[in-house]
Amino acid sequence: MHIHRRKDFPILNQLVRGKSLVYLDSAATTQKPRSVIDAMDQYYLENNANIHRAVHYLSERATYDYEAVRVNVQNFINAAYSHEIIFVRGVTEGVNLIAQSYGRTYLKAGDEIVITAMEHHSNIVPWQLLCAQTGAVLRVIPVKDNGELDLDAYADLITEKTKLISIIHVSNVLGTINPVKKMIAVAHAKNVPVILDGAQAIPHLTVDVQDLNCDFYLFSGHKAYGPTGIGVVYGKTCYLEKMPPYQGGGDMIKQVSFAETTYQDLPYKFEAGTPNIAGTVGLGAALDYLRDIGMQNIIAHDQQLLSYATEALSNIPNLRIIGSAAHKIAVLSFVLGDIHAHDIGTILDSEGIAVRTGHHCAMPLAERFGLPATVRASFGLYNTCAEVDVLVEGLHQVNKVFSF
C-alpha cells in the first residue's frame, strides 16, 4: 500500500544543496500539509479573536473553532468525554503538568515512579524534579539488546511503593512499539495509574485510549503533521477532577477575590491564559488530514517503508541497525563502522538528505547501547522507497569519503 500525498507538502518540493530534499527527520518534527497551513492562515485572516470571553461575533467563532478541535481530538483517540482533553504546548508540558499537579499532591517520600530505559528526556527530567521535591524515587524498566522492554523486570518493579508509571508508547530512537495495553493491565492489577507518552505513536498508529485503558495519554501536534506549540493531555475524569490547577491565571477561574479564588471545571481548570488558538486550529486540520487518508493506510505505508529500508540498510557493509523489536514503526537508528554519526550526517546533508544525528534526546538509552551518537532516519507518510534508495546511495558516498 502506497500513499501518494507528497504533493500536499509544499516544503518538500525544493532543492537542498542542489539536490532534491529527502526529509528523513519526521520523528523530530513532521512537515505540514497545505491544509494545516491554510487552516491556520484562515484563522488569522478571518476568525482571530480571544476565546471564552467576549460576546462579539468573532470571539464566538474563534471559541467555536477551538472547542470543535477538542471534540475532534476526543474522537481521534476515542476519549469518553471532551472535557478529558486538555490543550498544552506539547508532551513536555504535559508530563510537567501531571508531575507537578498530580505528583506533587499525591506522592510522598519513598514512593516510586516507574519509567523505561528508552524514555525521551521529556519523560525523565520532570520526574527527577518531582523526586527532588517529594523524596519519591525513580525506577527504570530495562531495555533488552533487541530494543524491547524487559517485561519480567517490569512486573518485578511494581510493588506497593509504586505510585505512578510513565511509559513511552513508541520509542523515538529504536522505533519499538511497546506492548502498553498488556503493561497497563499489569499496573492496574496493582492499582497503579499509567501515563503514556504518545508523541511518536499518534502519527503512526491507531490509538484508542479507552481500549488501552491508560489513565493519561500525551501527544504533540508537530509530530503528527500539525503545528509546533500545541499538544494534548488526555486524562481520565476521575484523575483530572482530583488534581489541582497546574498554572493560575485568566480563563481557569470561576470567581476571583483577594481572599479566595474558585476554579473552573474541567478542562478549563488546566488551561490558564490565552491558549495557542491558531495552533489548536492547525492541530484539528492535521487530525482531519490523517483521518482523510485513513490510519490503516498510513500504517500499511509505514510498514512497507520500514521493511524496505531495513533490508536496504542491512545490505550496506558495516552498517548496524540499533533496535530489532518485533513491532516497530519506520524509525531506523544505525551506526556505520567506526564513522561518527556527525560526519555521516554532514555528508548526507551534502546530498540533500536530512537525518538526525546524536543521542536523540534519550542519553540514558544511548548509554545503554554504548553508543554516544547514532544516525536516525525516521519516515513520514510523504516518504517513498525511492528516497530510501537515495539514502542508501548517500551512505555509499559516506563509505567512499572515509575509504582511505
Add this chain to the structure above:
Amino acid sequence: MTDMRELYQEVIIDHGRRPRNFFACEQANHIKEGFNPLCGDKLTVYLVEHDGIVDVVSFQGCGCAISMASASLMTEVIKGKSFDEVHELFEIFHRIVTLGKLGELNDNIDFKKLGKLTVLAGVSEYPARVKCATLAWHTLMAAMKNSQEPVSTEEPGMQ
C-alpha cells in the same frame, strides 16, 4: 561530493582514524576535560609545561572525525611553542574555521602560520560543525589557565 572532499581531506580522515599523541600523560601539570553536550564529544587535554613552553601535549577522548583530527593536529602543531605563540595560533585558527580562507584577505592575517591546521578551513562552510573543530582548542586554553571548571561548548562565547 567534491565539497565533501574539501571538508574531509585525507589528512583529516587519517588523523581522525589514527589520532597522534593519543594518551593520558602522567607527568602533565595542566589537565582539562572538555565536552560538547549537543553531540556527546568528549576529550581530555594533557600538557607538560616548562617555563611557559609546551614540552609535551597529548589528549584522549572520542568524537567525530573533525573533532579528533583537530585535536590530533593541534597537539602536533603546538609542541615546543610558547603559551603566547599558542594563544596567537588559536586566534588565527578560530578565524579560519569560522570565516574560512576569506578571513585571511579581510584581516591581513597570515594563515601560513597555521601550517597543516589549514586543512580544517573547510569547516567554516558548516556552522553546525565549527564546535567540533574548536572543542580541543577551547579545552587547551582552559588547561593552560589551569581553571577548575570543565569546558562545555554550550557556554556563552564558546564557538
